[in-house]
Amino acid sequence: MASVKVAVRVRPLNRSCAPNILEFHRMPTEIALFLVATKIKKEGLWETGALKDKIPEGGSGDSGRERTKTFTYDFSFYSADTKSPDYVSQEMVFKTLGTDVVKSAFEGYNACVFAYGQTGSGKSYTMMGNSGDSGLIPRICEGLFSRISETTRWDEASFRTEVSYLEIYNERVRDLLRRKSSKTFNLRVREHPKEGPYVEDLSKHLVQNYGDVEELMDAGNINRTTAATGMNDVSSRSHAIFTIKFTQAKFDSEMPCETVSKIHLVDLAGSERADATGATGVRLKEGGNINKSLVTLGNVISALADLSQDAANPSAKKKQVFVPYRDSVLTWLLKDSLGGNSKTIMIATISPADVNYGETLSTLRYANRAKNIINKPTINEDANVKLIRELRAEIARLKTLLAQGNQIALLDSPTALSMEEKLQQNEARVQELTKEWTNKWNETQNILKTKMVIDRTFAMPPIG
Numbered sequence: 001m002a003s004v005k006v007a008v009r010v011r012p013l014n015r016s017c018a019p020n021i022l023e024f025h026r027m028p029t030e031i032a033l034f035l036v037a038t039k040i041k042k043e044g045l046w047e048t049g050a051l052k053d054k055i056p057e058g059g060s061g062d063s064g065r066e067r068t069k070t071f072t073y074d075f076s077f078y079s080a081d082t083k084s085p086d087y088v089s090q091e092m093v094f095k096t097l098g099t100d101v102v103k104s105a106f107e108g109y110n111a112c113v114f115a116y117g118q119t120g121s122g123k124s125y126t127m128m129g130n131s132g133d134s135g136l137i138p139r140i141c142e143g144l145f146s147r148i149s150e151t152t153r154w155d156e157a158s159f160r161t162e163v164s165y166l167e168i169y170n171e172r173v174r175d176l177l178r179r180k181s182s183k184t185f186n187l188r189v190r191e192h193p194k195e196g197p198y199v200e201d202l203s204k205h206l207v208q209n210y211g212d213v214e215e216l217m218d219a220g221n222i223n224r225t226t227a228a229t230g231m232n233d234v235s236s237r238s239h240a241i242f243t244i245k246f247t248q249a250k251f252d253s254e255m256p257c258e259t260v261s262k263i264h265l266v267d268l269a270g271s272e273r274a275d276a277t278g279a280t281g282v283r284l285k286e287g288g289n290i291n292k293s294l295v296t297l298g299n300v301i302s303a304l305a306d307l308s309q310d311a312a313n314p315s316a317k318k319k320q321v322f323v324p325y326r327d328s329v330l331t332w333l334l335k336d337s338l339g340g341n342s343k344t345i346m347i348a349t350i351s352p353a354d355v356n357y358g359e360t361l362s363t364l365r366y367a368n369r370a371k372n373i374i375n376k377p378t379i380n381e382d383a384n385v386k387l388i389r390e391l392r393a394e395i396a397r398l399k400t401l402l403a404q405g406n407q408i409a410l411l412d413s414p415t416a417l418s419m420e421e422k423l424q425q426n427e428a429r430v431q432e433l434t435k436e437w438t439n440k441w442n443e444t445q446n447i448l449k450t451k452m453v454i455d456r457t458f459a460m461p462p463i464g
């Protein structure tokens with residue numbers, strides 16, 4: 001069991017922007033939002049943060065008193081002012097959150113990081129970053145490959161890494177890395193009985209080093225649907241999911257080990273008010289679809305939070321809680337990351353400008369709710385390797401029983417003979433499975449050793 005970890009990140013003010021509600025004390029209306037830094041500094045990083053929403057009770061006769069609502073998150077990143085001693089850089093965000101994702105991948109857990117927030121609040125900056133100031137996705141990929149080369153220096157481990165990149169635009173799934181020859185832009189979402197929802201025909205790209213990933217990331221980013229809006233010159237008009245499938249195989253005390261980890265790195269489109277963005281026509285339709293799927297995400301988060309609270313209170317009468325995963329493509333595809341088999345992190349991005357007070361408060365509430373989600377991450381072990389381990393345990397058990405039987409002169413009894421037979425069968429099966437598994441990995445390594453060339457002929461998405 002693991003709760004969804006929630007971090008909040010404050011972006012800098014725009015040059016032309018309204019006053020900063022982080023330090024701004026003149027009340028724009030009766031309501032002022034103070035993002036009060038009540039953080040605990042631990043090992044040089046902000047470990048826990050609380051953001052306070054102070055609402056002075058102006059006009060009610062007790063103007064001196066303030067109603068204070070406090071939100072507490074797992075992490076709060078103050079990135080509004082590079083000169084501040086509290087300033088949190090892209091590197092610090094990676095060190096605090098990203099290194100855990102890399103660790104999860106090596107341990108065989110699924111992981112997910114998703115950035116949520118108002119349009120222009122810094123989701124793409126946090127997830128992808130700018131050139132020379134990269135965000136979590138490139139840093140996690142780099143971290144993964146640097147740990148692979150470190151590991152292979154002293155260990156006989158083998159690795160296989162595949163990436164895919166899709167966007168959900170107006171409720172349709174597009175492959176951002178599809179080949180020019182592939183025919184469809186509107187991919188179907190299907191459900192695997194064991195592995196859950198997946199995108200049919202989504203291209204998967206084998207990568208050997210960070211350079212390969214970088215090429216794919218750049219190609220996908222060019223393909224992503226963006227547009228200038230009243231709030232952001234390069235606004236993402238789609239939700240983007242960058243997925244890494246990471247497989248690790250090795251012999252540990254002569255025992256095969258194989259784990260698979262799926263990492264979803266998600267840059268959501270921003271919530272927006274049509275009046276603030278000035279959207280009309282196509283942009284307005286996009287905005288409507290974006291908001292609709294974010295509302296569904298909010299409903300899923302709320303339902304999961306209710307379920308977790310219910311589970312934590314066994315004496316309370318159980319409520320019937322329905323989780324509306326299927327109400328949007330986004331929530332359906334992220335089903336495992338939300339309330340399932342994944343270690344998940346939400347990064348809520350907010351603006352410190354007073355004009356964004358309403359959206360900031362709503363993001364803080366949304367993030368507060370997400371903290372209550374309890375996931376059930378498990379190590380994803382290869383089914384054959386699991387079988388080998390179980391058979392070996394059975395062999396050890398039979399051997400002990402036979403040795404005990406030997407001591408009390410049962411060796412020629414029918415029970416002992418059938419045990420002996422079973423033991424031999426199991427040993428033969430283990431040998432056969434281990435051989436198959438070793439051959440499979442040798443083949444994979446041979447494919448990986450032949451120099452791969454990334455196909456750069458990616459298709460461009462249709463407009464609108």
Ligand SMILES: Nc1ncnc2c1ncn2[C@@H]1O[C@H](COP(=O)(O)OP(=O)(O)OP(=O)(O)O)[C@@H](O)[C@H]1O
Nearest residue numbers: 011079119120121122123124125232235236269270
């Ligand atoms: N923490 C930050 N430090 C420096 N610049 C930032 C930060 N956060 C955002 N920005 C800048 O603000 C602008 C808008 O940010 P970004 O595109 O990341 O927003 P977004 O939340 O992804 O918006 P949308 O939902 O419209 O796509 C970009 O130019 C980005 O570089």
